[in-house]
Amino acid sequence: MEKELVMNAPNMEMEETNRSLQRKEKREKAKKAVALTFVWIMLLVMYLPIMYLILYSFTDANVIGKWQGFNLDCYSTLFNPKNAYAQQIWEAAWNTLWVAIVASTLSTVLGTAGAIGMHFLGKKFKAVFNFANEIPIVNAEIVMALSLVILFAWLKLPTSAFSLIIGHMVLTIPFVVINVQPKLEQMDPSLYEAAMDLGASRSGALFKVMIPDLLPGIFSGFMISMTLSLDDFVITEFTKPSEGTDFQTISTYVQGTLAKGAIPIQIRSFTTIIFVLIVAVMVGYTIVNNRKAKKI
Amino acid sequence: MEATKTLSRNKGKVRETRKWLCMPYGIFLILFIILPILLIFYYAFSDPTTGLITLKNFKSVFEGDSSVTTFKVIGQSLGVAALTTVICILIAYPIAYILANSKWNKNVVLVYLFLLPMWINFVIRTVATKQLLIFFGLDPAMHPWVCSIIGMVYNYLPFAILPLYNTMLKLDKSQIEAAADLGASPVQVFIKTIVPMTVPGIVSAATMTFMPTMSSYVITDALSGRTIKLIGGQIEHQFLHSQLNVGSVYAIIMLALIGLSVVFENFFSEKKKGAR
Numbered sequence: 001m002e003k004e005l006v007m008n009a010p011n012m013e014m015e016e017t018n019r020s021l022q023r024k025e026k027r028e029k030a031k032k033a034v035a036l037t038f039v040w041i042m043l044l045v046m047y048l049p050i051m052y053l054i055l056y057s058f059t060d061a062n063v064i065g066k067w068q069g070f071n072l073d074c075y076s077t078l079f080n081p082k083n084a085y086a087q088q089i090w091e092a093a094w095n096t097l098w099v100a101i102v103a104s105t106l107s108t109v110l111g112t113a114g115a116i117g118m119h120f121l122g123k124k125f126k127a128v129f130n131f132a133n134e135i136p137i138v139n140a141e142i143v144m145a146l147s148l149v150i151l152f153a154w155l156k157l158p159t160s161a162f163s164l165i166i167g168h169m170v171l172t173i174p175f176v177v178i179n180v181q182p183k184l185e186q187m188d189p190s191l192y193e194a195a196m197d198l199g200a201s202r203s204g205a206l207f208k209v210m211i212p213d214l215l216p217g218i219f220s221g222f223m224i225s226m227t228l229s230l231d232d233f234v235i236t237e238f239t240k241p242s243e244g245t246d247f248q249t250i251s252t253y254v255q256g257t258l259a260k261g262a263i264p265i266q267i268r269s270f271t272t273i274i275f276v277l278i279v280a281v282m283v284g285y286t287i288v289n290n291r292k293a294k295k296i
Numbered sequence: 297m298e299a300t301k302t303l304s305r306n307k308g309k310v311r312e313t314r315k316w317l318c319m320p321y322g323i324f325l326i327l328f329i330i331l332p333i334l335l336i337f338y339y340a341f342s343d344p345t346t347g348l349i350t351l352k353n354f355k356s357v358f359e360g361d362s363s364v365t366t367f368k369v370i371g372q373s374l375g376v377a378a379l380t381t382v383i384c385i386l387i388a389y390p391i392a393y394i395l396a397n398s399k400w401n402k403n404v405v406l407v408y409l410f411l412l413p414m415w416i417n418f419v420i421r422t423v424a425t426k427q428l429l430i431f432f433g434l435d436p437a438m439h440p441w442v443c444s445i446i447g448m449v450y451n452y453l454p455f456a457i458l459p460l461y462n463t464m465l466k467l468d469k470s471q472i473e474a475a476a477d478l479g480a481s482p483v484q485v486f487i488k489t490i491v492p493m494t495v496p497g498i499v500s501a502a503t504m505t506f507m508p509t510m511s512s513y514v515i516t517d518a519l520s521g522r523t524i525k526l527i528g529g530q531i532e533h534q535f536l537h538s539q540l541n542v543g544s545v546y547a548i549i550m551l552a553l554i555g556l557s558v559v560f561e562n563f564f565s566e567k568k569k570g571a572r
Contacts, residue, residue, distance in 0.1 A: 028399070035394040036401070042391055043409055046453070049424035050416060052431070064427040110321050117318025129318065132325045135333070140511040140554060142528045143547045147332030150339050150540050170328050173321070202313065231418055233514055234528070238535060254419040255514060263423055271420050278415045286405055 050275060057268035064268070074269035085264040092253040093270070096230055099249065103168030104225035110169070111176030112218050116210070118177070119184045137174045144170055145238035152239075159242045167239035168229045175228065176221035183217035336551075340544035353541045357549075366530075370549065373526045376516065377509040380448040381456075384505045385498060387449070388456035392497075393490075395457075396464035407461060411454050418451055422518050425450055429519070440520030447519040448509055455508075456501040463497030499564045507557055511550065527553070 056064045060073035077083045118129045136144055145167065152163050187210065195205040211218075233251035241247045248256065257263045343350045357366050391410070395401050413421065425447050426436060436443040467490070475489045476482075511528030527550050534543030 032400045035397075039391055039394050039401070039406065042387070043406075046410065046413055046450070049421055049428045049450070050413060052428045053420070053424040056427075064424070065431050110324060113317045114321025114324075115318075117315050117321070120314045121318065129322070129325075132329060135329055138507070138554060138558060139333075140507065140528065140550050142511040142513075142531050143336070143550050143554075144329075144332070146531055146535060146540070146543055146547050147336050148328065149535060150335045150544065151328070151332040153540060154335055166328055169324070173324070177321075227415065231414070233419060234511070237532070250417050251419050254417065254423065258419070258423055258518060263420075267420060267423075271416060271424075275416060278412065282408060282412060286408070 050271075053268055054272045054275065057272045060265060062265065063262055074265050078266040078269045083266070085266045088248070088253060089250075089264065089266055089270055092248045092250050095247065096249040096251070099164060099168060099236075100226050100229035103165050103229050104172060104222055106165065107169045107172040107176050107225050108218060108222045111173045111221060112180050112211075112214065114173075115177045115180035115184060116206075116214075119181070133174045133177050135174075136170050137178075141171065141232075141234045142238075145235045148235075149238050159239050161241055163239040164236065164241065164247075167235040168232065171232060171235055172225035172228050175224045176218070179221035179224065180214055180217040183214045187213050333551075336544045336547050339541050340548050342541065344539075344541045353545045356542055357545045366549075369525050369527055369530055370553075372524055373510045373528075374553070376444060376448060376524065376526065377506050379445050380452060380509045381502050381506040383445065383449050384452050384456040385460075385501055388453055388460050388501060389494075389498075392457050392460035392464050396461050396467070407457075410457050414454050419514060421451065422447055422515050426518055436519045437521040437523075440523045443519040444516045444524050447515045448512065451512070451515060452505040452509060455504040459500040459504060460494065460497040463494050467493055496565060499561055503557065503561050507554060510553060 053064065056067075057074045058070050058072065059068050060071055061068040078086050078089065080086055114129075114133075118126055121129065148163060148167050148170065149159065152159055157163070191213075192205050192209050195209045196202070200208065231251070232249075233255060236249050237252050237255075240249070240252065254263055254267060257267075340353055341349055341351070343352060356362060395407050395410075426443070429436065429443050429446065434443055434446075471493070472485060472489050475485045480488065510526060511531075513526045513529035513532060516524045516526055517529060527546055531543050531546045531550070534540070534546060
């Protein structure tokens, strides 16, 4: 009897703490559930407009919101080369893509070279460069767009593919520079010098030692450039070619048709396809990244 | 001795040549960023036909009836930008906090999911938002402000989440725990330790949303039935009518507002530094 009592006392205490621990755990779990529910609801809200658009890509109603039965007209007409809207959309898509690739590539080359050069400048010049580099980031896109239009008007040149590429470069270069800069600061300067001491040429040391070190920064700079350029409206609207055939990117094309009334139904199927592609790339990227993380 | 001297001289030379790598970018900056901004000032103060210095362009924006419209546009731009910024931060703050809290979320994919809509063209997303709002009975023509702010918040929310998320990842957990252990209530912990630690994130989230909203006229045009006019829209209007000189005046107003927000931003980040 007595023994049992003695044994029981600490047990009861333990049970007490166990229970309070369990209660605490339960509270934590409830908190986590509430928090994650909130996040998922917000995500749902964020995706609602896109989902709505995707849903209506499966009906041929002229306006989104009037369901006219399930059919694949949006898709079949998008891939019909004789359809006028399809032609316009694919041409705009192609324009968007080549402008983004050309401008981002040029920005990446010029911006990376600029960042490397800036890294070895004196304090004063570096500060001046950094300040100038900040201007397009802080400045409103529309002010830059207007300023470029004025530049070309002042030079008595019509806006053209050249001014468009310049416009997109102005938009994207600063982001290449600020993405490469941190990698330059992390870089071990003695490596580059060691390569030179061991007989590497200047360009050899640059391309074989320095650039590989900077690659992640260069890559993210390029990706941000592509993202900004693909999505751009304002700079494109202002600096796009004004002469010859009607030049449109996806942004300006959709905005133009929206201003006139409804957007073509093929935009719905087009967006759905782009969305699926983006999700696929994202999933692929995550899988590859997870594998890499596991290997390490 | 000799050898090290030539070596260091060589190194100095290398340093010299590497510097020149920024020359092309320097030329680009001067030609396409600095010169065009200077030209805006020249155009704003000059006559479109003669090129002589004049205040005519400013007068057409700030004199008589047009001044009423101009100040209305400035007020509307500031109003839309301020509302969007405040609502974005109020929504983004808890989201970023939850996403960055390792107890609740260890998955970066959730963060990516918030950024993914940015890869869908924003004009298309705005069209979709407009149709969805109509479906919910919110007609942009009837409720221009509500619809415009929803559209703006929807578009700029990722820009507010990202900087907040990045600062919250670096939160000093021990300080929060210490405050709780020392008897602070959850509300006190939040106001006295978490919020002050995230001020840099709040400031950069605010600038990431405030400045671009002032010129995002595409969204307000689509979602207010063109009743809400932003400075950006005025600049576009002048551009479409080839009035580059008057457009420059609006651009200068825009630059002044941006300058003010930069001063504000610096003020808050300086204050934070001082507090440390």
